[in-house]
C-alpha cells in the first residue's frame with residue numbers, strides 16, 4: 001500500500017451543541033483520488049478546513065504529510081494545494097498576475113514561477129487567455145485556473161471542494177480529466193461533492209458522509225457489495241424471445257431490473273458467462289454485456305433506507 | 312500553542328501586491344485628486360494673502376500650513392488635512408479584509424504558506440505607504456509652490472519642522488487606517504464597514520467636541536472658589552483635556568501646532584506657557600525645534616499607541632475568524 005498522506009483519527013468539530021463533524025477516521029494514500037461525498041451540510045467542507053488548518057478541530061487528530069496543520073501550518077500549506085468551493089480570484093488582475101501572487105506567497109522564485117505558470121496554464125488549456133483579466137473568465141475557466149494554481153505550486157496533495165459544482169456536463173468532463181491528470185502525476189486528490197454520480201467515475205475510494213459521520217468508506221465496488229448485498233452487477237442488452245424469463249431463472253441471480261434498452265442483473269457471483277450462454281443458447285442475439293459498477297446514488301439511497309435512525 | 316515558521320513569511324509579497332493595487336486603483340486616484348486640488352486651493356489663498364501682508368516673518372514657510380484669515384471661510388491647510396486624512400484613510404481601509412471574503416479569495420490566499428499576521432500587516436503597511444506617498448507628494452507640492460511664488464527658500468529649521476509635521480500627519484493617517492481595517496474585519500459587508508468608520512469619524516469630529524463640555528461637570532470635582540469666579544477647577548481642566556484627546560483629530564491638531572508653530576503664545580496647548588517659563592523664555596520668543604518636538608511628543612506617542620492598540624484588536628479578531636470563503 002502507498003504511503004499515507006492524510007491521516008485523521010476521531011476528528012471532530014462542534015459548533016456549540018451541534019457537531020458538524022462527529023469523530024471521523026480517514027486515511028488517504030499517495031496517488032489516489034479520494035471522494036468525500038454527501039448531501040449539503042454533511043460536514044465535507046468542515047473536514048477539509050480542518051485538514052488544511054483553516055479551522056481548528058475540537059477533538060481528535062489529523063496529520064498531513066506527517067505535520068500537524070494547526071501546529072505547523074506553513075509546512076502543510078507549502079505542500080498542499082486547495083481549490084475552495086466557488087473559488088475567487090482578483091478580477092482586476094490577469095490570470096498570470098493572480099498566479100504570480102500565489103506563487104510569491106508560496107515562496108517560489110520569480111523565474112521559476114514564470115516557467116511554472118506557463119506550463120500549468122498550458123496543462124489546463126488556458127494559454128490563450130493567460131493575459132486576460134480573470135473578470136472575463138467563465139465559471140469553468142476559473143475552476144481550471146484553480147487547478148492550474150495547484151499544478152504550478154507542485155502540490156503533493158490537492159484538496160478540491162465541490163470542483164464540479166455549477167459546471168455544465170462538458171466542462172465537468174474536462175475538469176474530471178484534469179483531476180485524473182493530477183493523479184497521474186502522483187498527487188493525492190481529496191475532493192468533495194454532493195453529486196455522487198458525477199465523481200463516482202474518478203474516485204478510487206469514497207467516504208459517504210451523513211450528518212458529520214462517515215456512513216460508509218471504501219471503493220465503490222466494496223460499498224456496493226456491503227450495501228446492495230450483491231457481489232456482482234452486470235448490464236445486458238439482447239434481442240430474442242423470453243430473454244427476461246431466462247435471465248431471471250439463472251442460478252445466482254438476485255435481481256433483474258430494466259435499465260435503458262436492456263436489463264441490470266444483480267447476482268451473488270459472476271454470472272457473465274452464464275448470461276451469455278443463456279442468451280445465445282436460447283437463440284437470442286447478445287448486443288451488449290458489461291460488468292456494471294453499482295451506482296453510488298443507489299448505494300446511498302439504499303443505505304439510508306436501511307439505517308434511517310442512524311442518519 | 313507554539314507555531315512553527317516566521318509570522319512574516321509572505322509579508323513582502325502581500326505588501327507589494329496591495330501597494331500596487333492601491334496606486335493603480337481608481338478609488339485612490341479620486342482621493343488623491345481631492346487632496347491635491349483642495350490642498351492647492353488652500354495654499355494658493357494663503358500665498359496670495361501672505362504676499363500682500365509683507366510681514367518679515369521668520370517662519371514664512373510654516374505659515375503656508377497654518378495660515379487662516381479670520382474673516383474667511385477658507386480653512387488652513389492643517390484643518391483641511393485633519394478632515395481629509397481620515398477620509399482618505401477610511402477610503403483605503405474600509406474594505407481591506409472583507410473584500411477578500413467577498414471576492415472569495417481569502418481561503419485560497421490563506422491556503423498558501425503564510426500566517427494571517429502577514430496578510431493583515433502587509434495590507435496595513437501598504438495602506439500606510441500609500442497614504443505616506445500621497446502626503447509626501449502634497450508636502451512637496453506645498454513647499455515647491457511656496458518656493459516658486461514667495462521667492463525665498465525655506466530655512467533648515469522650517470524644512471525640519473514641516474517634515475516633522477509630515478510624520479505626525481502619517482501617524483494620524485495610520486490611526487484612521489487601523490480603525491477602518493478594524494471595521495473591515497468586524498463587518499463582512501463593505502458598506503456597513505464604511506458606514507461605521509465614517510460614523511465614528513463624524514462622531515469624534517462633530518459630536519465629541521460638543522459632548523466634552525457637557526461631560527466634564529459630571530465627572531470632575533468642581534472647585535467652589537474657582538466656580539465663584541466662573542473658572543474651571545484643576546480637575547475640570549484635566550478632564551477636559553483628557554476627554555478631548557480621545558479624538559485623534561485633537562491629538563493631531565495639538566502635535567501639528569506644536570511642531571509648526573514655534574511661538575508658544577500662538578498655540579493652544581496650555582502646558583506650553585508653563586514650559587516656556589520653566590525654560591526661562593521670554594514671552595513671544597520662538598521655541599527651538601527640540602523643545603517643540605518635546606512638546607509634541609506625548610501627542611505623537613499617543614497617536615502611535617492608538618495605531619498599535621487598534622491594530623492589535625484587529626489582529627485578535629481576525630485570528631479567530633473562521634475562513635469559509
Ligand SMILES: Nc1ncnc2c1ncn2[C@@H]1O[C@H](COP(=O)(O)OP(=O)(O)OP(=O)(O)O)[C@@H](O)[C@H]1O
Pocket residue numbers: 015018019020021038039040041042043044045046047085194633
Ligand atoms: N460557523 C458555523 N457555525 C455553526 N454551524 C456551522 C458553521 N459552519 C458550518 N456549520 C454547520 O456545520 C455543518 C457542516 O457544514 P459543511 O459546510 O461542512 O457542510 P458540507 O458538507 O460542506 O455541505 P455543502 O455540500 O453544502 O457544502 C452544517 O450543518 C452547517 O450548518
Ligand SMILES: [Mg+2]
Pocket residue numbers: 044045046085161
Ligand atoms: Mg461544502
